[in-house]
Amino acid sequence: MLDPFYVIVDSAAWIARLxxxxxxxxxxxxxxxxxxxxxxxxxxxxxxxxxxxxxLVVNDYWRQAIDAGCEFxxxxxxxxxxxxxxxxxxxxxxxxxxxxxxxxxxxxxxVSPDYIALGPVYPTILKAMLFAPQGLPRxxxxxxxxxxxxxxxxxxxxxxRAAGVLEAGADSAAVVTDISxxxxxxxxxxxxxxxxxxxx
Numbered sequence: 698m699l700d701p702f703y704v705i706v707d708s709a710a711w712i713a714r715l716x717x718x719x720x721x722x723x724x725x726x727x728x729x730x731x732x733x734x735x736x737x738x739x740x741x742x743x744x745x746x747x748x749x750x751x752x753l754v755v756n757d758y759w760r761q762a763i764d765a766g767c768e769f770x771x772x773x774x775x776x777x778x779x780x781x782x783x784x785x786x787x788x789x790x791x792x793x794x795x796x797x798x799x800x801x802x803x804x805x806x807x808v809s810p811d812y813i814a815l816g817p818v819y820p821t822i823l824k825a826m827l828f829a830p831q832g833l834p835r836x837x838x839x840x841x842x843x844x845x846x847x848x849x850x851x852x853x854x855x856x857x858r859a860a861g862v863l864e865a866g867a868d869s870a871a872v873v874t875d876i877s878x879x880x881x882x883x884x885x886x887x888x889x890x891x892x893x894x895x896x897x
Contacts, residue, residue, distance in 0.1 A: 698721060698847070698868075699752075699812060699847045699849065699868050699869040700721040700722035700752070700869060700893075700897060701859075701863055701868065701869050701870060701893040701896035701897055702720065702721070702722065702859075702869070702870065702872070702889045702890060702893045703722045703723075703724065703849060703851075703869045703870060703872065704720050704722070704723045704724070704871075704872055704873075704876055705723070705724040705726050705756075705871055705872065705873045706723060706724070706725065706726065706873075706876075706877065706891075707725075707726055707727055707728065707877075708725075708727065708738060709725070709738045709741035709742040709745060710792045711877070712725065712742050712746065712753075713745055713793055714744050714870070714882065714883060715876070715882065715883065715886050716745055716748075716749040716751055717749070717883075717891035718883050718884075718886035718887045718890065719749060719886070719887060719891065720749075720815070721749075721750070721751045721752065721887055722743075722751065722752045722754070722869065723746065723751060723752070723754070724753075724754040724755075724756055724771055725738065725739060725742045725753060725754070725755055725756060726756035726757075726771075727739075727758070729745065732761070735758060735761055736761050736764070736765065738763070738778050739755055739758070739761055739762060739765045739767065740765050740846060741844045742755075743765055743766070743767055745830075752768065752769060753767060754769040754771050754786060754790070754793065755767050755769070755771070756770070756771045757770075757772070757773065757776055758770075759772070759780050759781070759784075759785055759790070759792075761778075762790060763785065763788045763790060764827065767790060767891055768789075768790060768801065769790065769791045769792065769793070769811070770785065770790055770791075770792045770793075771792065771793045771794075771795070771814070772792055772793070772794050772795070772810075773794075773795045774794070774795060774797075774801050774804065774805075775803065776798070776807065777794065777805075780838065791811035792810055792811055792812040793810055793811060793812040793813065793814055793849065794808065794812075794813055794814065795814045795816065795851075796813055796814065796839075797815070797816065797817075797828040797831075798815045798828065802815075802839065802842065802843075806843065806846075808813045810846065811846075811847070811889070812845055812846060812847040812849055812851065812868075812869075812875040813839070813846055813847070813848055813849070814848075814849040814850075814851050814871065815831060815835065815836060815839050815848060815849070815850055815851070815867075816828075816831065816850065816851035816852035816871075817830050817831065817851065817852020817853055818830065818831050818832065818833070818835075818836065818851065818853060818854055818855050818858075818862060819852055819853025819854060819858065820852075821852040821853040821874075822853075822874060830852070830853065831852075833861055833862065833865040834865070836848065836850055836865040836866050837865050837866045838866050839866070840865075840866030840867070841866075847868040847869065847876075848866060848867050848868050848869075849867060849868065849870075849871050850862040850863075850865075850867035850869070850870050850871065851870075851871035851894060853874050854871065855872075855875045856875060856885065856888055856889055856892060858870075859872075859892055859893060860892065860893075860896075863893065864897045867894060870893070872889065876889070884891065
């Protein structure tokens with residue numbers, strides 16, 4: 698079961714700031730760092746999440762996640778081509794997979810993930826996307842197709858849009874810039890926790 702509020706951050710320092718606000722599901726998405734820095738960040742983030750009873754998802758770096766004894770990783774479509782899913786499963790690690798269209802959804806379902814992410818739901822400023830915004834009807838459609846597998850909506854989701862995403866069928870709403878670019882990220886996180894509590 699995924700928490701309906703899923704925060705994605707790029708450092709353990711962010712995790713330390715947000716966990717006291719009630720965050721219970723957080724993805725560590727570190728990019729372009731030396732391996733030693735990456736491993737230290739994962740170990741730190743894992744310790745923080747264990748202390749606060751939160752679930753940590755490590756983006757991309759499945760080898761380092763295995764070494765650190767992590768519980769969850771997230772794989773993009775490109776990662777599926779290179780990740781050793783057998784090794785991941787032997788390590789007892791659960792994993793989620795990003796999807797953007799029907800072909801990617803089919804590919805994700807073939808590997809029996811523990812959740813599926815669909816995006817971008819709305820236009821996003823985080824990165825240039827090859828795919829147009831999916832919209833809320835696609836969330837409902839995806840959820841019918843995947844059944845019991847948890848569905849995460851991601852991309853352009855704000856606090857004001859969260860209820861619509863969850864009501865459309867997503868089990869969890871993933872958020873990046875609505876927290877990281879907010880003038881008061883901690884208060885924004887507390888507001889998210891309060892707003893999504895009824896969906897847990």
